[in-house]
Amino acid sequence: MECFVSVNDIRRYFDGEMKQEERDQFYLHLPDCIKCQEHFEEVKKTIALTQSASHIEAPPAFTSKVMDNLPHKKPRRRWKT
């Protein structure tokens, strides 16, 4: 079967820019095209791995370190007229 899907089409799929019918066609095409299947699965995996790595916390005592370094005298009171 001839492949009509471009890299940009796959990008549009993942960026949610495909219309419903385009998406349907794309799904129908996937089982027939190893190249697209591979690309599709790889992008999915890339997104999943990146999302799953996203839980870091700031080091302990971070807030107190920031607060200790603030220029305390600076704004204090704004000028009142």
Added chain:
Amino acid sequence: MDEWMKRCVQKVQEGDTDAFSEIVNAFKDRVYQISYRMLGNSQEAQDIAQEAFLRAYTNLSSYDPNRKFSTWLFRITTNLSIDKLRKRKPNYSLDAEVEGTEGLDGYSQLAAQDVLPDEQVVMLEWQASIQKEISALPPKYRAAIILKYMEDLSLQEMSEILNLPVATVKTHVHRGREALRKRLKKW
């Protein structure tokens, strides 16, 4: 959250320094995550995250309260991180190996109490490997990937943070994703 944040900002602007600690507490993890992911090294990330809050504090008068505070704060953080990357010595990339493994320090702060030690080690290694791949991306693609997939931000917010048109942000996400895809193929 937004109303509460507005009140905090107002209090700080009126001279109540302590109110700023509430702002730091609310955003420290996300600011640290952005700087850590950008720089791939916990010491630099900590310096930049602290600097970001310091800048936010001293420039609070230039913050427009009608806009989202987090957008403004993340913009400061991203700019500082990119500046830091630019100032690195050109041969820094030779230390990429170190850059990746150093992440292990950062991850020792992960909340992972329920995980068994062995599994924890595997997870740390795995996390460090992902960070290594992210660190290999050019900074502008790296920023796009971090904001989109790790901070889960909209293209519109990303465009304000990165000061780029939405179409450019989209291109950067796409290129970053494609570069990562090729690197993660072997995984």
